[in-house]
Amino acid sequence: MIIKILGSGCKKCVALGENAKAAVxxxxxxxxxxxxxxxxxxxxxxxxxxxxxxxxxxxxxTGKVLTAEEIGKLI
Known part of the structure; x- marks a missing residue:
């Protein structure tokens, strides 16, 4: 599975990446x-x-920081 975080590296993008790691x-x-x-x-x-x-x-x-739980449901 490949999960991509799309963004400039802003605080929200970093938070989404951390939540994705936690969900995985x-x-x-x-x-x-x-x-x-x-x-x-x-x-x-x-x-x-x-x-x-x-x-x-x-x-x-797009456009929001999902929680680890929300991401877990998507993967």
Whole structure:
């Protein structure tokens, strides 16, 4: 599983990344978490509001920081 955090590296993006790590650990899954900061790459996903969360190339959230529990339900 590949989880991508889309954003500039702002506080919200960092928080989403930490929550994603916690969700993966809690679920006992094997996942790679990748940070995508290039705005052309972010726009290619159709994301106009960051942070964005992509799980296995599917955009599952934009513009908000999901909790670890919310992310756990998505993975």
């Amino acid at each position: 650990a809690a679920a006992g899954k094997d996942a790679e978490i990748v940070k995508v900061t290039d705005f052309a790459d972010i726009a290619a996903y159709g994301v106009m509001s960051t942070p964005g969360l992509v799980v296995d190339e599917k955009v599952v959230s």
